[in-house]
Structure formats: structure tokens, C-alpha cells
Amino acid sequence: MPAIFPRKDIDLGLMALSGRAGRWRAVSAESEVEMTDGRIRVDSFQGKTAVVTGGGTGMGRELCLQLVEAGCNVATCDIMLDNLKETERLCKKRAPNIKVSLHACDVAEEAAMLQFRDEVIAEHGETLHLLFNNAGIGGGGSFVIDEDRRAWEKTFAVCWYGVYFGCRAFMPNLVKADEAHIVNTSSVNGFWATVGPTVPHTSYCAAKFAVKGFSEALITDLRIHAPHVQVSIVMPGHIGTPIIINSGRVLGYPDALDMSSDDVRSVRERMMSSSGALSESAMNLSDDQIRAFLHQRRQDVLEKAPTTAKEAASVILDGVRNNRWRILVGDDAAAIDQRVRESPEHAYEPEFFENMTASGILDQLSRSLAL
Numbered sequence: 001m002p003a004i005f006p007r008k009d010i011d012l013g014l015m016a017l018s019g020r021a022g023r024w025r026a027v028s029a030e031s032e033v034e035m036t037d038g039r040i041r042v043d044s045f046q047g048k049t050a051v052v053t054g055g056g057t058g059m060g061r062e063l064c065l066q067l068v069e070a071g072c073n074v075a076t077c078d079i080m081l082d083n084l085k086e087t088e089r090l091c092k093k094r095a096p097n098i099k100v101s102l103h104a105c106d107v108a109e110e111a112a113m114l115q116f117r118d119e120v121i122a123e124h125g126e127t128l129h130l131l132f133n134n135a136g137i138g139g140g141g142s143f144v145i146d147e148d149r150r151a152w153e154k155t156f157a158v159c160w161y162g163v164y165f166g167c168r169a170f171m172p173n174l175v176k177a178d179e180a181h182i183v184n185t186s187s188v189n190g191f192w193a194t195v196g197p198t199v200p201h202t203s204y205c206a207a208k209f210a211v212k213g214f215s216e217a218l219i220t221d222l223r224i225h226a227p228h229v230q231v232s233i234v235m236p237g238h239i240g241t242p243i244i245i246n247s248g249r250v251l252g253y254p255d256a257l258d259m260s261s262d263d264v265r266s267v268r269e270r271m272m273s274s275s276g277a278l279s280e281s282a283m284n285l286s287d288d289q290i291r292a293f294l295h296q297r298r299q300d301v302l303e304k305a306p307t308t309a310k311e312a313a314s315v316i317l318d319g320v321r322n323n324r325w326r327i328l329v330g331d332d333a334a335a336i337d338q339r340v341r342e343s344p345e346h347a348y349e350p351e352f353f354e355n356m357t358a359s360g361i362l363d364q365l366s367r368s369l370a371l
């Protein structure tokens with residue numbers, strides 16, 4: 001089958017015949033390692049160029065920081081530009097001589113992604129080595145009662161189209177490199193479509209399953225048409241980031257402390273439909289106490305998670321160095337993966353979730369992420 005992409009012009013002195021399908025590919029760069037199956041993996045980030053979407057906070061920011069520390073130039077985008085500037089400041093502090101470029105881009109819009117791509121090429125050149133499709137938001141709970149269709153579709157667009165448009169836009173530039181790696185962020189919700197038996201979570205899960213399915217299918221496509229480009233799927237468990245706060249802002253929801261009485265009422269109803277202590281306390285709290293409770297809970301999701309964003313980024317980059325296509329982040333993610341594989345038929349039964357909580361795999365914070 002013909003290659004989809006024209007092969008890069010490479011100095012013949014740098015080329016060797018690949019063991020797979022008789023393809024020519026470069027093996028000259030010091031950072032390349034040839035694996036037993038003939039594919040190449042990115043062994044070092046030194047001197048490379050990475051694109052990171054959603055670099056303003058959380059795992060995206062930590063990826064930028066650890067990449068520049070490893071000598072990798074970074075182009076990062078976000079819609080929250082103040083956060084992006086702080087990422088740049090931190091990067092410059094850690095690695096003053098490494099190039100970092102900032103770009104305003106809503107990854108859910110293809111035209112914005114193409115503009116981002118053009119800006120990246122203008123700043124860093126046509127050859128890119130790493131693409132982290134990391135930007136994401138949570139939202140869009142119920143499909144059945146269609147509580148907020150705009151939020152449903154925005155969540156799906158950021159989490160799925162953000163990855164899809166990123167791959168579409170940057171694929172030719174990755175193929176130009178001697179070796180390259182695409183890293184698409186899914187979630188444990190990319191293989192287990194729930195955050196609990198009382199909380200619908202349809203848009204985010206649909207998007208994260210799509211990211212996982214697309215990325216897994218890319219493995220074969222790339223092996224046939226561009227074997228020097230690898231792809232990994234990142235599946236984090238609960239990571240300490242401001243994702244809930246940021247998602248609310250992207251979707252136009254007020255901060256917890258500024259919620260209207262109507263908003264508080266619907267949170268109270270959701271709390272009352274959940275099980276245990278949360279349900280009981282919902283009945284006795286005043287509106288202001290519910291606002292304060294929610295505010296604190298969102299802070300706790302950031303500050304008391306079992307895995308920090310820094311740890312998560314380090315697991316992701318190790319996964320890339322070791323060319324692992326499935327990167328589970330956190331002990332919770334590994335345990336959920338195992339349980340769902342052991343017992344897929346029961347994965348959506350309330351007892352399955354309760355057992356997971358009872359055995360400490362899910363913390364109380366994870367249980368209330370969707371509130």
C-alpha cells in the first residue's frame with residue numbers, strides 16, 4: 001500500500017533499511033532507539049520540539065515544565081491566556097535557553113487549530129517530534145434529560161475534536177521528523193463510562209472512549225504508513241488539577257461561591273440523590289453552606305488527589321520514553337483497569353462501584369467529582 005504522506009528527504013548517509021516492510025527511515029539521531037520489532041522510539045527529548053495543548057494549568061503545564069527541563073522546545077496553546085503566561089514564566093525559570101512559544105487556540109475549532117499549527121511552524125519550523133493532545137474539560141452529564149445541550153456538545157468538542165483536529169493538523173509535521181510520538185489524553189472514563197451510579201456522565205465518557213478507540217486504531221495505521229511515528233493513549237485516574245474549576249469557566253458556569261439559588265437547588269438535589277452522608281447533610285445545609293461546601297470540595301479535588309499533576313506528567317513522559325502505547329496514570333487507574341477487565345458485565349452495577357470504594361480504589365473525592 002502506498003504511504004499516505006510523502007517521505008521526508010533525508011541525507012542518504014543517515015539512512016538504513018528498516019526491518020519492517022523494507023521501508024527506509026533515519027536511524028542517525030542519538031536519541032533514537034531501535035526496538036526489537038524494528039520500530040523507533042523517542043528515547044530523549046533533548047533538542048526536539050513538542051506541541052502541548054491545554055498548557056495553562058494541570059498536566060499540560062507540568063508536561064511543558066518537564067519537557068523544557070529535558071531540553072525540549074515547546075509550543076503550547078490554551079484559551080486561558082493568563083495561565084499560559086504563568087506556564088511560560090515557570091518554564092523560563094527552569095530552562096532559560098529553551099524556546100517556549102504561547103498560542104491562543106480553542107482546540108474545539110478546526111480553523112483555530114490550523115492557525116495554531118501555522119504559528120507553530122513559523123516559530124519552530126516544519127518538523128515536529130511530539131504532540132500532546134492534552135486539553136480537556138468535564139461536563140455534559142445527562143443525555144436523556146438534555147439538561148444543557150450546549151455544555152454536552154462543548155465538552156465533546158473539546159475532548160474529542162480537540163484530539164482529532166490536533167492529529168489532523170500536525171500529522172504531516174510529525175511524519176517529517178526522523179522519529180515522532182503522538183500522545184492523546186483519554187481517561188479511565190475512556191474504558192469505564194461512569195463516575196458513580198447516581199451521576200450521569202455521558203458526553204465526557206463518549207469523547208474519551210472516542211479518543212481511546214481512534215488512538216488504538218492509529219497504531220496499525222502508523223505502523224503501515226509511518227512506522228517512525230508512535231502513538232500513546234494516556235488514561236489518568238484522579239489527578240490533582242483545577243479541571244473542575246476550569247471546566248466551569250469554559251462552560252460559562254459561575255464559581256461555587258457565586259452560584260444563584262437555582263443553581264444551589266439543583267446541586268442540593270444531586271447531593272440528596274447520592275448515597276450516604278452527602279445525602280443527609282444536603283438536607284440540613286443552608287444555601288451558603290452548600291456554596292462553601294462545593295467550593296471546598298473543588299479545592300480538595302485539586303489539593304488532595306492521590307496523584308499530583310507533576311507525578312502524572314512524569315509517568316506520561318516515562319511512558320513515551322519507553323514507547324508504551326497504553327499509559328495508565330495512578331494506582332487508581334491501574335486498579336480500575338484490572339477490575340473492569342476482570343468483570344466487564346458488572347462494571348455498571350452499583351455494587352461494582354461500591355466495592356471499588358470499599359477497597360479504597362476510589363476515594364470519597366473521586367465519588368463527588370461531578371457535583
Ligand SMILES: NC(=O)c1ccc[n+]([C@@H]2O[C@H](COP(=O)([O-])OP(=O)(O)OC[C@H]3O[C@@H](n4cnc5c(N)ncnc54)[C@H](O)[C@@H]3O)[C@@H](O)[C@H]2O)c1
Pocket residue numbers: 053054055056057058059060077078079080083105106107108134135136137138158185186187188235236237238239240241242243244246247250309
Ligand atoms: N484531573 C483528572 O483527574 C483527569 C483524569 C482523567 C483525565 N484527565 C484529562 O487530562 C487532561 C488534562 O486535564 P487536567 O486535569 O490537567 O485539567 P486542567 O483544567 O488543569 O487542564 C486542562 C487545560 O486545558 C485548557 N482548555 C480547556 N478547554 C480548552 C480549549 N477548548 N482549547 C484549549 N485549551 C483548553 C484549560 O484551560 C486547561 O489549561 C484533560 O484531557 C482531562 O480530561 C484529567
